[in-house]
Amino acid sequence: MRLLIFIALKHLLARKRQSIVSLLGIILGVAFFLAIASLMRGSEKDFIKRLVDNSPHITISDEFRNPRRQPALLLYPHGAVEIRRVKPVTEIRGIRGYEQILKQIRPMNGVIASPMLAGQALVSFAGKDLGVTLNGMIPAEIRNVSTIEKYMIDGTIDDLLANPDGIVIGQELARKLALVKGENITVSSTAGQSRTFKILGIFRTGRANYDSGQAFVSLKRVQALLNRPNRINSIVVKLQDPYQARQVAADIESRIGYKSLSWQEASEDLMNTLIIRNTIMYTVVSAVLIVAAFGIYNVISTVVMEKLRDISILKSMGFYARDIRRIFLIQGILLGLVGTLIGLPLGSAIMSGMMQIRFKPPGATEIIQMPIDWGWLQFAIASAFAMTASILAALLPARKAAHVQPVDILRGGS
Amino acid sequence: MPVVLKTTQLTRRLEGEVPVTLVENADIEIRQGEFIVITGPSGSGKSSLLYLLGLLDVPTSGQIWLNGTETSSYSEDRLADIRLAELGFVFQFHFLLPEFTALENVMLPMRRLGKLSGAKIRKHAEELLDSLGLADQMHKLPRQLSGGQSQRVAIARALANDPLLILADEPTGNLDTASSANVQKILKDLARQGRTIAVVTHDTHFAKTADRVITIVDGKIAAP
Known part of the structure; x- marks a missing residue:
């Protein structure tokens, strides 16, 4: 050769x-x-x-992939009597019994879960109003399921633990309303409730829409503001291995019934x-x-x-x-x-x-x-x-x- | 002397719209140490016969026996092995590889055979070139050599693996008179040293110096 x-x-x-x-x-x-x-x-x-990093690996929402069956049909699945014009009870929207659900999810291997309630609200300051998505969360848990702590440029999320009437807002929102840490703002919900919060922290993710349109408040306050006591509308799940999200989401959904969306499914397009x-x-x-x-x-x-x-x-x-x-x-x-x-x-x-x-x-x-x-x-x-x-x-x-x-x-x- | 190469009823025909018979029913015997000249008019089939004897071409019919063994059943690789170890070729145009020096050209068959170490191959090649008066030319490329020198390198290359039979096709056909005489002398000297040599030539003077002359006319061996 x-x-x-x-x-x-x-x-x-x-x-x-x-x-x-x-x-x-x-x-x-x-x-x-x-x-x-x-x-x-x-x-x-x-x-x-x-x-x-920036989105939940799995989001459990207050929706069902298939509409829930009426209680009468569940009770008599093979019934000979046809029930028509059943009027469902109007419920407060959200995930019910979320604490029991969390007890089911948290023992799963590699799963960290935290409840959230998000809703639209209006931030008012000095005669200016701006719409934001108000994220109600448990301050002690949020750092485990979200990267928001990493983007804090002033104050910390932990400050919400000491003062439940505090709020964390994005830098763009602060700039638009000329706000600084320590100032009080009024937040009004679509449910007609209104409350004053003290700005305890400011974050900057680099994404202008996010930095001007999101705010973080303790869960209980948002539940009160949105008039949805003991309700949440999502459970945010982080996994040790994000690439297992699809299988874990299917597993969770089969256990609890609520729609569990993995990040892969959410971003399929x-x-x-x-x-x-x-x-x-x-x-x-x-x-x-x-x-x-x-x-x-x-x-x-x-x-x-x-x-x-x-x-x-x-x-x-x-x-x-x-x-x-x-x-x-x-x-x-x-x-x-x-x-x-x-x-x-x-x-x-x-x-x-x-x-x-x-x-x-x-x-x-x-x-x-x-x-x-x-x-x-x-x-x-x-x-x-x-x-x-x-x-x-x-x-x-x-x-x-x-x-x-x-x-x-x-x-x-x- | 033992027979080195023998053919029986050797025929080579080119098929086509007009079939051409290059060699017809040639019976030849070449004995060890013989110096044979194959001669004849242009287009008579001398070179075609030589290519058949050198196992470069495959006969249409007939047999070629080399050292007592019939070769028609040999595979292409086996024939290549025989050409490498048992046969040496010298062509009318020296056909040296142009990118290789004279020394490298002579070393090539030995390196392909792989029987000697690198140092021994080099030494043997140098000795061969030296014996042919090319000691000063061995590191030159073919384009830096004269026609006569190139043909002497080609002879050294043919001798490299100490072949049983040397086949030369018009080795002096492209040389001036002096170079031609020199190459003829070398071949005759080799014959005198006991080499078996078959030369195709037009040169009647050269033919006279052979042990035996085979004349071929229209592909057939003429009566001696």
Whole structure:
């Protein structure tokens, strides 16, 4: 095999310019493949991480996937009497008996759950009114199921423990109403209740809509404000392994009946969009390498055409047809290998360069850097694709070379 | 002397719209140490016969016996092994590999055979080139050598694996008079040293120096 590699190298080195051009194709192909794939994969991971971090892994809501059956039907499932025009009792909306439900959920492995009651309210200050979503929660538990504590820029959520009449608002809301920590604001609910809260903390997530439209208050106060005593409208669940959310949600729903929505199910459209985006991305970057592979095919085909006489001599000397095939395959492998070995560091350099780019996406308040994924998978895919393309490109001319009949060429003379 | 190569009723026909018979019913015997010249007019089938004898081409019918063994049932790989170990070729055009130096060209068959160590292969190749007066040329590429020098390198390459039979196809056909005389001398010297050599040539003067001359006309061996 060393001899075959030696001959293959000699062939490539004898055509330095052509070899370098085809090598450049592979180098650039690998580098761009790597850079674009890592950017796409990085943005996907970043997106999913934000999704997983900033939203509940499972949300149990006060809804049912299938409408609840009437008590009369539950009582007489095989009854012969048909009951018509049953008028259901008007209930206060929300999850009933949530404390019992929590007792059922919390012992489940890796599950942290906390109740919430969210509703629309109006914040009034100095003659200005702004609509917000008021999130009623248990301050001692919220940090276990939400990342809001991480975004606090003034005060803490724990301050709500000491003062149940406190409120935590977003920075955008504070800016719009010219509020600072310690000031009192009036919050009015759609149920007609109104209450004064003291601002105990301000958060900033970087998402302008969230920072201007969300506020956190203790659960009991929101229940009173929304006129929904002993009710909640969601249980927020965090899991040790977020990727188990789909199975755990199904398990919870089968136990308690209320709709349990995993983050994957909630974001199914977005996840499908990511798959489509990845397919498009891999198709486009693969095209670069396919073009580069045509370069290799061109070089090796030319070498084979120019080397028909040498191939005949090698065969007359006792080289097997498969030796000849291997010589030209090795040329493809060498071009692919060297192209990959240079392309990967170049791609890494482009990735590092892209990481230095900082920008502010529309709707965000913070400057972010380009999300680049340094996982081995991109490197492996780029290398494997480049090598496969190079070998396939060399295969056809190599097979042609192996089939050369020495006599046909030697008869032709010089 | 034992028979090195023997053919019986050897025929090579090219099929096509107009079938062409290149060699017809050739019966040849080459004994060890013989210096044979195959001669005849242009297009008579001399080179075709040589390619058949060198197992580069497959006969349409008839047999080729090498060292007492019939070769028609041999696979392509087995034939390649025989060409590597038992046969040496010299062509009209030197056909050296252009990217390899003279030394590398001579080392190539030995490296392919793989019987000797790298150092021994190099030493043997240097000795061969030295014996053919190319000690100063061994690191040159074929394009840096004259026609005569290139042909001598080709002879060294043919001798590399110490073959049973050397087959030369018009080895002087593309050389000037001086180089041609030099190559002829080398081949005759090799014959005198006991090498078995079969040469295809037009050169009647060269043919006269052979142990035996086989004349071929229209693909058939003419009566001696």
